Amino acid sequence: MEQLINIMMVVILLTNLLLLGSSRLGTCIPALxxxxxxxxxxxxxxxxxxEGISIHTLILVLISIPLRGLLFPWILFRIVKKTNIRREIEPFISYPxxxxxxxLALVLAFWMSSRLAGTPIPSLHPLMLPVAFYTILVGLILIVSRKLAINQVLGYIVLENGMYVLGIAFAGEVHLLLELGVLMDVFVAVFVMSIAIYRISREFSHIDVNQLQNLKD
Structure with a gap:
């Protein structure tokens, strides 16, 4: 079981690097x-x-996996199809x-985790805090470094993923009502932003936030 958890943590770290280094939405969305x-x-x-898995945990899993793993990517793919945008060519910060x-964020994440190592904060796995901090930092990097609004939405979802891991690391188990509330907030935000991106694309034939800043009344 320990080996399985280690593999999951490493794969999450690798998906974060993939999201930072890939310009293709057809790669980033499935990775997300x-x-x-x-x-x-x-x-x-x-x-x-x-004793098995609690009902609380089972409900959370049955809601979390369809939302994070299926619904959010489906919404993003719908945006890609409607806007006919396949990749981001010139982000604010280049892919290399x-x-x-x-x-650097990975080093910072492990450093931040080491600073908390001597505190009485519980953690179910030694890699949970580094993975949580790193995922949050990657989400922030995606939000500030990308021009396309859809990539910024993607970064927002990655940021929430990191907060989810952080909640598990600190609390041992995320409170059901709290996590459901956060998931619904993220779902509504992604849904609203998706509609906004589609409307912007129809009106201006692009979803480049840098160009939108130049609009005048």
Whole structure:
């Protein structure tokens, strides 16, 4: 079981690097969905006991995996289809630099985790805090470094994924009502932003936020 958890943590780290280094939405969106499925499976694997999995955990998994792993990627793919945008050519920060920032963020994440190592904060796995901090930092990098609104939405979802892992690391188990509330907030935000992106694309034939800043009354 320990080896399975280690593999899941490493794969989440690798998907974060892939999101930073790929310009193709056809690559980034499935990677985001795969990350969401792994996050949904992480909780029952970590909390698996001889007595089985609690109803609380089961409900959370049954809601989290379809939302993170299926619904969010489906919404993003719908945007891609309607806007006919397949990749981001010129982000604010180039992809090699983004990967470099990602490596620095990884070092920072492990440093932040080491600073908390001597505190009485519980953690179900030694890699949980680094993975949580790193995923949050990657989400922030994606939000500030990309021009396309759809990539910024993707970064927002990655940021929430990191907050989810952080909640598990600190609390041992995310409170059901709290997590459901956060998931619904993210769903509504992604849904609204998707509609906005589609409307912007229809009106201006692009979803480049840098060009939108130049609009005048």
């Amino acid at each position: 969905g795969f990350q969401g499925i792994l996050l949904g499976l992480m909780l029952p694997v970590l909390l698996l006991s001889p 630099v983004s990967i470099f920032l990602g490596m």
